[in-house]
Amino acid sequence: MIRQSRAAGAAGLALLLAGCAGAAIPRATPPAASAGVPPITAPRVTQNNALIGHDADAAIGAFGRPRLDVTEGAGRKLQFAGGPCVLDVYYYAPRQGAKPLATHVDARTPDGRDANIDSCIAALRR
Template sequence: MIQTRRPAPLAGPLLLLGALSLAACAGPAIPRAAPPRATAPPPTVVRPVQNNALIGSSADAVGRMFGKPRLDVTEGAGRKLQFAGAACILDIYFYAPRAGADPVATHVDARTPDGRNAEVNSCAQSIQR
């Protein structure tokens, strides 16, 4: 006679508990929110707030007026040319008025050699070639 082994009395409930535990792990996936779409920032438009003879001029045109700059500094999208004469120092800042356009003078500062403010147009005339 062949004897069959009977499972231990706790084997059935333990198998059921294990199966239920595994089924809980394989539950439905939790939907995840889609990441927000990256949008390009609106194009930057630089509008000059000054009114002097140099606003709107290109760096080449300014170079023809004043010669070689004492300083030529590029930082990010901007460029600064500095010209100096005996009476004053002139800083001209260039930015593109819109994406893809050539940079133009959008701001001009003038000062005396000791740091006091100077009038832009008269300073430019005194430095001009």
């Protein structure tokens, strides 16, 4: 009877220790849910000219067919060129799903020197 009592005690102790050992093994936790791709936001507008805040159709209506029409990521660039200057207009949507609007304009002479944006806009108008 003493043997059975010791065997039962040993079995109980083994079960008790097995329960403690199970908690010491780290369990895999699923990775936190990803927030996904951050929303696309337009660059902050820092210029003020006749093209800023208008869509591409307004520039095409004013200058005709662009020499270049390039889309990269969320942005679009239209390039218009004439005798006195080259004009690059950059478009970004103010919020996701909205129509892209002009947020930045660059002007330069055909040889690459900076040009006055307003003068270039006036020179390229049809």
